[in-house]
Amino acid sequence: MPDWLPTLLATIAGILSTLSFVPQVIKAWRERDTKAISKHMYMVTVTAFVLWSSYGYLIGSWPVMIFNLLSLGLSATILVFKIRNDRRKAQGTQSHREPGLARPG
Amino acid sequence: MPDWLPTLLATIAGILSTLSFVPQVIKAWRERDTKAISKHMYMVTVTAFVLWSSYGYLIGSWPVMIFNLLSLGLSATILVFKIRNDRRKAQGTQSHREPGLARPG
Numbered sequence: 001m002p003d004w005l006p007t008l009l010a011t012i013a014g015i016l017s018t019l020s021f022v023p024q025v026i027k028a029w030r031e032r033d034t035k036a037i038s039k040h041m042y043m044v045t046v047t048a049f050v051l052w053s054s055y056g057y058l059i060g061s062w063p064v065m066i067f068n069l070l071s072l073g074l075s076a077t078i079l080v081f082k083i084r085n086d087r088r089k090a091q092g093t094q095s096h097r098e099p100g101l102a103r104p105g
Numbered sequence: 106m107p108d109w110l111p112t113l114l115a116t117i118a119g120i121l122s123t124l125s126f127v128p129q130v131i132k133a134w135r136e137r138d139t140k141a142i143s144k145h146m147y148m149v150t151v152t153a154f155v156l157w158s159s160y161g162y163l164i165g166s167w168p169v170m171i172f173n174l175l176s177l178g179l180s181a182t183i184l185v186f187k188i189r190n191d192r193r194k195a196q197g198t199q200s201h202r203e204p205g206l207a208r209p210g
Binding site: 005006009010012013017019020023024026031033034035036037040041044047048049051052054058059 | 106110111114115117118121122124125126127128129131132133136138139140141142143145146147149150152153154156157159160163164
């Protein structure tokens with residue numbers, strides 16, 4: 001097995017792992033729809049990428065650090081969209097139910 | 106810096122990365138709603154985990170291999186839900202539009 005093969009695999013896998021979030025960011029941005037997306041998934045994912053980035057820093061590997069910081073940024077963006085849309089929806093339902101404000105008819 | 110710290114960080118990060126998919130699998134299964142989920146994201150994610158699992162095998166690291174095989178299984182499950190729901194929706198809209206079958210009134 002050539003020495004360079006594992007490094008090549010890890011580099012491609014790292015790039016794909018980071019790039020994989022891009023279509024979800026674009027879709028969530030365009031469609032303003034994050035209903036089916038799990039907030040808990042992205043809370044755990046963001047935490048994991050904080051740890052992976054720290055790991056990259058501790059072992060002095062800037063590729064590990066940079067790929068994971070990019071993934072952290074992208075996954076955190078999706079989490080922000082999710083929280084923002086959930087809040088807007090909650091405010092939307094609340095304004096319908098406030099008796100004082102909503103004048104009948 | 107203690108020697109064990111990077112290994113501890115990577116182990117926790119690895120566990121979190123894999124576990125992060127579980128709430129999304131449960132949500133997609135319970136709610137049967139995958140509309141906001143990006144199919145392209147999970148196609149790339151599944152490809153990346155195939156490469157990461159192969160990488161783990163090549164470097165003889167069973168933790169890397171096992172974590173990534175689990176992540177592969179979980180992310181592929183979400184992709185299958187997404188494709189299945191999209192197909193059902195497409196069939197649903199098609200059966201409304203077929204002139205021959207849909208008797209007026």
